[in-house]
Structures are given as C-alpha cells and as structure tokens.
Amino acid sequence: MPPAADTVLDEVVDEEDAGPGPRSGTPAPGARAAGAAGLLTAALFCLATALSRSHPFGPVTRNVVDLGQQYLPYHAYWRSLLRGETHGDAFLNWNSGFGAGFLGDIGTYLSSPVDLLVVFFPADRIELALYVVTAVKITAAGAATALLLLRLRPGPWPVAAVLGTAYALSGWTFNFGSTVPMWLDGLAAFPLLCLVGEWARTGRRPVLGPLVVALAWTANFYTAYMATLGAAVVLVVRLLTAEETATARQRLAGALRAARGVLVGVGLAAPLVVVVFLGTKTADPTPEVTFAPAAWTDVLARFLPATASTSSPALFIGTPALLLALTLPFNRAVAPRVRAALTAAVVLVTLSLQWEPTHLLWHAGASPNGVPYRQAFVLCGLLLIAAWFSVAGGVPRPAALLAGGALFGGLAWAARGSVDVDRWTFPALGMAALLTLVATGIPHRGRNRG
Numbered sequence: 513m514p515p516a517a518d519t520v521l522d523e524v525v526d527e528e529d530a531g532p533g534p535r536s537g538t539p540a541p542g543a544r545a546a547g548a549a550g551l552l553t554a555a556l557f558c559l560a561t562a563l564s565r566s567h568p569f570g571p572v573t574r575n576v577v578d579l580g581q582q583y584l585p586y587h588a589y590w591r592s593l594l595r596g597e598t599h600g601d602a603f604l605n606w607n608s609g610f611g612a613g614f615l616g617d618i619g620t621y622l623s624s625p626v627d628l629l630v631v632f633f634p635a636d637r638i639e640l641a642l643y644v645v646t647a648v649k650i651t652a653a654g655a656a657t658a659l660l661l662l663r664l665r666p667g668p669w670p671v672a673a674v675l676g677t678a679y680a681l682s683g684w685t686f687n688f689g690s691t692v693p694m695w696l697d698g699l700a701a702f703p704l705l706c707l708v709g710e711w712a713r714t715g716r717r718p719v720l721g722p723l724v725v726a727l728a729w730t731a732n733f734y735t736a737y738m739a740t741l742g743a744a745v746v747l748v749v750r751l752l753t754a755e756e757t758a759t760a761r762q763r764l765a766g767a768l769r770a771a772r773g774v775l776v777g778v779g780l781a782a783p784l785v786v787v788v789f790l791g792t793k794t795a796d797p798t799p800e801v802t803f804a805p806a807a808w809t810d811v812l813a814r815f816l817p818a819t820a821s822t823s824s825p826a827l828f829i830g831t832p833a834l835l836l837a838l839t840l841p842f843n844r845a846v847a848p849r850v851r852a853a854l855t856a857a858v859v860l861v862t863l864s865l866q867w868e869p870t871h872l873l874w875h876a877g878a879s880p881n882g883v884p885y886r887q888a889f890v891l892c893g894l895l896l897i898a899a900w901f902s903v904a905g906g907v908p909r910p911a912a913l914l915a916g917g918a919l920f921g922g923l924a925w926a927a928r929g930s931v932d933v934d935r936w937t938f939p940a941l942g943m944a945a946l947l948t949l950v951a952t953g954i955p956h957r958g959r960n961r962g
Contacts (some may be wrong), residue, residue: 541662541666541669541672542658542659542662542663542669544669544673545658545659545661545662545669545670545672545673545676546655546656546658546659546673546676547655548658548669548670548673549654549655549657549658549672549673549674549676549677549680550651550652550654550655552654552673552674552677553650553651553653553654553655553676553677553680553681554647554650554651556677556681557647557650557651557680557681558647560681560686561643567639567640567643568639568640568643573639574639574643574690574691575639575642576691577691578691578692579642579691579692579693582621583621583642583692583693583694584638584639584642585607585608586617586621586622587622587627587630587638587641587642587645588607588635588638589605589607589608589614590618590622590627590630591630591631591633591635591638591641592635594628594630594631595631597635600614601614602614602615602618603615605617613791615787615791616787616788616791616792616795619733619784619785619787619788619791620694620732620734620788621694622694623730623731623732623784624649624694624697624730624731624732625727625731626645626648626649626652626697626731627645627693629641629644629645629648630642630645642693645693646690646693646696649693649696649697649699649700650680650681650685650689650690650696650699651680652700653679653680653685653696653699653700653702653703654676654677654679654680654681655676656676656700656703656704656707657675657676657679657680657703657893657896658672658673658675658676658677659676659703659707660676660703660704660706660707660710661675661676661896661897661900661904663707663710664706664710664750664897664900664901665900665901665904665905666904667900667903667904667905668904671900671903671904672900672904675833675896675899675900676703676896678829678830678832678833678896679703679829679892679893679896680699681830682826682827682828682829682830682889682892683814683819683820683826683827683828683829683892684699684825684826684827684888684889684892685699685889686826687820687821687822687826688822688826688883688886688888689889694732694734694735695732695734695735695886697728697731697732697735697736698728698732698734698735698736698738698739698889699735699889701728701731701732701735701736701739701740702739702742702743702889702890702893703893704724704727704728705724705725705728705736705739705740705742705743706742706743706746706747706893707724708721708724708725708743708770708773708774708777709743709744709746709747709750709770710750711773712747712766712767712769712770712772712773713747713750713751713754713766713769713770714766715765715766715769718769718773721773721777722773722774722776722777722780723777723780724777725740725773725774725776725777725778725780725781726776726777726778726780726781728740728777729777729778729781729784729785730780730781730784733781733784733785733788734876735886735889737876738874738875738886738887738889738890739889739890740774741873741874741887741890742861742887742890742893742894744770745857745861745890745894746857746894746897747766747767747770748857749853749854749857751763751766751767752849752853753847753849753850753853753854798881799881801879801880801881801884802879803868803871803872803879803884804884805865805866805867805868805871806823806824806825806866806885807824807930808866808926809926809927809928809929809930810823810824810927810930810931810932811824811825811827811862811865811866812923812926812927812930813927813930813932813933813937814826814827814828814932815827815828815829815834815923815927816828816831816924816927816933816937816938816941817831817936817937817940817941817944818933818934818936818937818940819930819932819933819934819937820932821931821932822882822883823884824885824932825865825885825888825891826885826888827888827891827892827895829892829895829896829899830944831941831944831945831948832944832947832948832951833895833896833899834895834899834920835913835916835917835920835945835948836898836899836902836903836908836916837858837895837896837898837899837902838916838917838919838920838923839902839908839912839913839915839916840854840855840898840899840901840902840916841855841915841916842908842911842912842915842916843902843908843909843912844909844912845905845906845908845909845912846901846902846905850901854894854897854898854901855898857894858891858894858895858898861890861891861894862891865885865887865888865891871884874886874887875887907952908952913949913952917945917949920945924938924941
C-alpha cells in the first residue's frame with residue numbers, strides 16, 4: 513500500500529471499523545477487510561500478469577503506445593531528478609527532444625506520492641519500478657473500498673474484502689488504468705472521497721477530510737475531479753436514505769460540511785493544479801473531438817467478461833458482484849428508499865456516460881482525445897456499493913436471486929450482437945453465473961436445515 517494511502521487508512525481504521533475484534537489484540541473488521549482486500553488484490557494482479565506472460569513475470573513487454581513512449585521516460589527522468597543524477601531540473605527536461613518544460617508534466621503525470629517509489633529502483637529497472645507503482649495504486653484502491661463498504665453498512669468483512677478486490681480489479685483497471693498509471697490515483701480516490709462524504713454527513717474528521725481531498729487532487733487532479741463527482745452522487749444517496757440524517761436541516765448541514773471540505777482540499781492542492789492549468793494554456797492544443805456515444809449493445813456487453821475496447825466503457829466487475837448488484841432492486845431485506853435511491857443512482861450514472869452534456873461534465877468540459885469513457889470506474893464503484901447493500905445483511909432470498917438472475921440474463925441477451933463479445937465471453941459468463949448460484953444456494957440450505 514502506498515505511504516500516503518497507508519497513513520490515511522491508519523488514521524481512519526479505528527473509527528470506521530464496525531466494532532472491536534472478538535478479543536483483545538484482534539484486528540477489528542475494518543482493518544481485517546482492508547488488509548485482506550489489499551493482499552488479495554495484489555496477489556490476483558500479479559497472477560494476471562504472470563498468466564499473460566507480461567513483464568516482470570514473462571517476456572512480453574507492457575511498455576507499448578503511451579505507456580512506453582511517455583510514462584516510462586517521464587518516470588525515468590523523475591527518478592534521476594530526485595536522486596540528483598540528471599543535468600536538468602524540475603523546470604526543464606533535457607531528455608525530451610531538444611529540451612521541454614517539465615513542471616506541467618510533474619503535476620499531470622508524477623505528482624502522486626506513490627510515484628516516489630521509483631527512487632528505490634536502479635536506472636535500468638525503471639520498467640519494474642513502474643509496474644510496482646501500478647500494483648501499489650491498485651492495491652490501495654482495493655483496501656480503501658473494503659474499508660468504505662463497512663463504513664456504509666456493517667456486514668461480513670470477508671465479503672467486503674472480496675468486493676473491494678472486485679472494484680480494484682474491474683474491467684476498467686485492466687483495460688484502461690493499468691496502462692495509464694496516473695488514472696489509477698482516481699481509482700483509489702473514489703472510495704477515499706466517499707469516506708470523506710461519510711465524515712461530513714456525520715460531522716466527523718473535519719481536518720482529515722480536507723487533507724484527503726487535497727491528497728487526491730494532488731495525486732492526479734484529472735481523475736480526482738471525476739472521483740469527486742462520483743462521491744457527490746454517493747453522498748446524495750446517503751443523505752436521502754441514512755437514518756442518522758432524519759431531518760432536512762441535518763441533511764443540509766451534512767451537504768454544506770462536505771462542500772466546505774472539498775473547497776478547502778482543492779484549495780490546498782491549488783498551487784499544483786494552477787501550474788498545470790497555466791501550462792496547458794500555453795501547450796499545443798490537442799485535436800478537437802466530438803463525442804459519439806457507443807452503441808447500447810456494446811455498453812451492455814462491457815458488463816460481461818472477456819470483452820475489451822477503447823471506444824466503450826469498461827464496466828466488468830465480476831459476474832458474482834454484478835449478479836448481487838442486480839438483486840438490489842428486488843431485495844426486500846433492504847429498505848425501500850435505499851433500494852430506490854441506489855438503483856436510480858446506478859441507472860442515471862449509466863445514462864450520463866452516453867449523453868454529450870453529461871459526458872462533457874464528467875470530463876471537465878472537454879471531450880478527451882482517446883478513451884472517451886475514462887470516468888467508468890465511478891460506475892464500477894457504484895455497482896459494488898449496490899452489491900454490498902444487497903449482501904451485507906445476508907445472501908438475498910431466492911426470489912431476489914431469481915429476479916436479479918433474470919435481469920442479468922436479459923442484459924446478456926441484449927448484448928449478444930456486440931462487436932466487443934468474443935468466443936470466450938458467454939462460456940466464461942455461464943460458468944461464473946452457475947458457480948455464483950450454487951454458492952448463494954448453500955446458505956439457504958443451511959438456513960432451512962436450521
């Protein structure tokens with residue numbers, strides 16, 4: 513886990529835990545969930561790298577396109593600069609062409625505290641250093657999400673750990689984030705900013721909250737902006753549904769505390785953000801892009817396994833997690849207003865990916881040149897939150913499982929004609945769905961025997 517994220521989690525674990533451990537000296541649920549999610553995320557990410565025979569566990573290089581042509585050289589120069597082994601400085605990078613300004617590149621690509629890890633690697637191992645930076649950011653995202661889920665609603669910490677891992681290793685991570693390391697700071701920022709919203713809602717952590725916002729915006733302001741919008745959606749849901757905010761005055765006070773925390777945090781990050789903004793104004797403009805929404809069959813297909821594309825949103829969170837999320841509207845064990853609010857949030861955010869005005873809102877007013885669905889990690893996070901609310905109180909009843917399964921089948925059927933579906937998609941989907949239904953049936957059989 514990165515030093516900065518580790519510090520934040522250390523600060524909040526005691527308060528966010530659902531309760532003390534069963535006996536003295538035993539870690540509480542939040543700490544156990546965060547630790548387990550971090551270990552599981554790191555292990556599975558390394559396993560995926562090994563199975564793909566990619567560096568450092570195989571001969572296939574990861575450094576293609578922008579990763580090899582931009583991010584690797586930037587990190588190599590950053591390492592040399594920090595160790596005092598280069599002729600340039602933070603203002604001018606002599607390793608790029610005939611010399612290029614570097615201050616804006618620091619704020620855009622290298623300002624995450626995790627990127628400081630490059631100083632511990634030899635100059636000829638910078639590819640390994642960048643892989644470790646990538647793995648640490650993904651690991652931090654899994655741990656932070658597991659902690660968030662237990663803060664939103666008490667439940668079994670192993671399930672929270674698995675769902676946290678599902679978020680960190682979503683399709684967005686493998687399709688987009690793992691080859692663009694600075695976007696991964698936004699992946700970790702989303703659950704942390706949702707925690708900030710919870711603190712604001714309940715009137716806690718008035719100092720730590722803005723510091724977490726500042727950390728997120730300093731690490732990568734671009735994806736932190738998207739994560740902040742996503743955290744605002746989660747906060748609205750919580751203000752409308754949580755029992756602690758029973759009156760309109762309490763809801764308004766929580767919203768104002770959250771807005772104040774964000775403004776203070778962004779203000780603390782402003783020296784870096786302003787430098788990047790001024791550098792962008794003087795840089796060569798990128799080609800103008802007009803947003804063209806993906807076909808809905810392709811959008812639905814990206815919820816399924818074994819799909820990949822840069823022109824449609826990567827939304828795969830694992831078949832079991834998606835099935836649990838789809839049971840939420842039908843799960844009567846969850847309060848009706850929680851079901852309605854979370855379902856509406858997921859639907860509206862999904863629609864916002866496809867409408868140009870909200871597409872521009874997600875991307876700060878400018879349609880990006882390249883991947884048009886960079887904000888999709890927020891929807892992955894919302895789906896995992898929906899899955900957690902549906903399963904935190906126990907495995908959903910058979911009626912909810914059947915209804916969610918029918919909805920899942922309809923989604924898969926509607927996506928069958930997508931160009932993103934390959935020959936492995938439906939076999940993998942069927943096997944995962946079958947194993948999920950078998951696993952969810954075991955607790956019900958045990959309950960009936962009891």
